[in-house]
Amino acid sequence: MNTTELQSPALQKLKELGIPYNQRAANVIKNCYDWYSNNDVDGFHSRTNLNGVNVEVAQLGFAKRLCADNANLCEIVEVNAGESKSKFDGVLKLLRANKFSKMYRKQLEEMAATGTVGAYVRLEGAEIYDDGKVRGGDIKINYVSSNCIVPIRVENDEIIDCAFLGSGYLNGEQLTTLVVFRKHDDKYTAESYYFNADSELTDKATMLQLGEVKPFAIMRTAEVNNFDGMQGYGYPKLYTAIPFLKTIDLCYSVLFGDLDKGQKLLFINEIMASMQKDQNGNSYLTQEQKKLFILLGEKLPDQKELIYEYNPEIRTAQIKEVFNLCLSLLSLSFGYGSKKYQLESGEIKTATEYVGQRQDSMQELNKQRVESIDYITDLVHALIWFHNTFSGESEWSTDEEILVEFDDSYVTDKATELESWRNDALGFPDVLEFKIQYIMKRLNCEHEEAVKYLSTTTQDDNTDLED
Template sequence: MESCVKAFLNKKGYDVNDKALTIIHACDDWYANRLINDFHKRKTINGIPYELTRLNFAKRCCSDDANLCEVLEINAGEGEQADFVTSVLERSNFNTQYRKQLEKTSADGTVACYIRLYNATIMDDSSVRGGDIKLNYVEADAFIPLTVENDIVTEAAFSGNTLVKGKKQTTLVLFLLGESNLYTAETHVFNDRGDEITEKQTIAQLGEVKPFAVMRVAEVNNLDNMEGYGLPKLWNAIPALKVVDLCYNVLFSDLDKSEKIILINELLCAFDDDGNPILTPEQKKLFVFTGEKLPEEKGLIQEYNPEIRVEQITKAFELALSLLSMSFGYGTKKYSFENGQIKTATEYFGERQDAMQELGKQRQVATEYIQDICRAVMWFSNKYHDTAYNLDAEITIGFDDSYVEDKQAKLEAMRADALSFPEVPILKVWYMMEKYNIPEDEAKKYMQYTEEPVEDLED
């Protein structure tokens, strides 16, 4: 966070949570595979500095976590309303950014998104009309919760940097609740020296719908002084990530020194005036001279094959991966060696459906996040584009279950049940809801064209 942002917020009476930001930055360093000075930088017993090789398993953990909440389809109501929301999401590159945010949620615990108008027309009465509705995606270190009630962030600030004519500019946006629980948006811009550009300051009156959304890790945040932030899953996993890197460096070191060495006795060599051996071109290709005597004096020529401690290293890796799996929140087998291969979380879920509970909780959080974004988009359209979209319309999210189940097999089973039990028409409704990712009332409406009655369908 820029110092000018912190100073501005402090001046307005808000405290910036430095402890939370310290934890978030530490986790982000592991996610980004940055060099951790107090761990990766080392010295040999002779005082020679070196660096540990970084395996970057933190990124792998977050990526596998994100796979389980991938979204296939978003339906925000019906007809023109659904099409409009979809178009706004597409113009804001939602699918790509959401995938990135899923990974950053696992890494840093929190991501956010807020809605803004671009290129809007300011009328004579200072009201705003038109403009392009766009989504701004924010990472944890640029998100500042200002007011938190019952663990829900009701007021927040967001910061970001841009380049204007080669010089950095920092933008700070605050969403504050005013009278009658209506939101106000304040925008402040700072130059590269940290001074506010007052002519770019704007204050806009919004409405009762929250113009931002926050997605956090579903797991309860047990860390002190992190109100408004989610639990960074990497924070508890950092000790295990260190063990994984250490195990990998043991393997790397063994392999790095594993080349066969063929030793030649000094009796086979001639020496120059300085006592250095004189080797023929053939000897230089085949032999390495090691001193006056060979180990155990076995002969004039001897092979030395360094040992690669595969079995011991494999056991150490198994322990390290089990520790990482537990600390990351998916039991002891999120990652494990099996028949010489690493078995990942996506394969593991097929065997241990109890771990799906964690997935279900996170999908619920992701669903609420996307729904909040869609409702805010519709409110902005109603307010500034004079539309009349239904903010209470059901918003359905279709997640990609291919990582944890065979969706085609599931649909075939539902279809077979619907055909086998025609006296239970609700089975057909459920099948249509699952296949086409539509709400129940829409599925019932489509069934009006079938021979089955739908007026008396009961759940």
């Protein structure tokens, strides 16, 4: 939901509740989101040239590419609870029911663009009794974009109290929601308010007493946010890349312009068209001739050719050089190092040599994965608390360690990794574990199976590896 879509009654309610809406943060976030969404930003892509003609600067959508590549670094393979995996199946079922894998991937991209994403847990269709107790209902996850997150209380860069805005439709009418989570005496309360386009629907407002577990989770970029007045928000990585995104689009526009005007032109002298004249006696070309020729006019004294051929230059080499410079600056500004992207053979290729190199993206990778683990852990704990509290069952525990396995295929060359294990096994023949690890990687088997294979072989270990 964009900031422009926020209904004024919802913003007015925030003011009544004493919760300021951070307009500066909203403006920064919107600017980044417009680039991520390929929107025309501040008239940059729609402009007037020197001749007063309206022209469009083509959008390559490279902001989306940056954020998608960044999301690949934190792609998850599995979430589980280690020893209690069987009991954790219920949590996984809730995550699947709320399309967590799909939405998490989407949020990773949005986070790279705008710096912050979030989610909160709610009950849908629950029964609220006269004594205030709540039972039943379906546990739902609401995923929230950064421009709809309103930090209320921030301590040590952690959001303690937070409000979330959302937008949907009920019976064909747009409905805006405002959910406010506050912590009092170590327990959270949830206040929910609903609005149509004109006013608050006071009869739908609710307040729910929750527990000690935080009912929401926030994920931010690991990079320190140096923007003034954006406490609680993550650093919008796309913001510093905007000047270079502009140069990329301008560079492509130059290439497009050269190609658009690159057709060979044949100018024909007036003397060649003298067989056809209009009512005023002026020579003209037929429609068939116009497909091939352009009428040049009277023959000039120094002009020897009756037909003049003009081949416009397409500045491929110069444009490629500038394009690669722009790509390097863009890559640096986004934290990827200077050689993440290269223009080769007419296409943009992504560098994949991550292993063993001090690339900027790898320096930030572990910190960003810690942010992802904290986000997933907070969200899972909230799901467990809601299930244990409102379903009448309490077989799930928030004390269990949440294990998150990430997909390293994007940053790891499998062949290089396997070769490294092989070299270790050959170089240290007395270290049995190196051989076991190599067999595990080579055969894609578990530790016990690799040990069994190693113990039953009758050939020399080093010879096996050499073969």
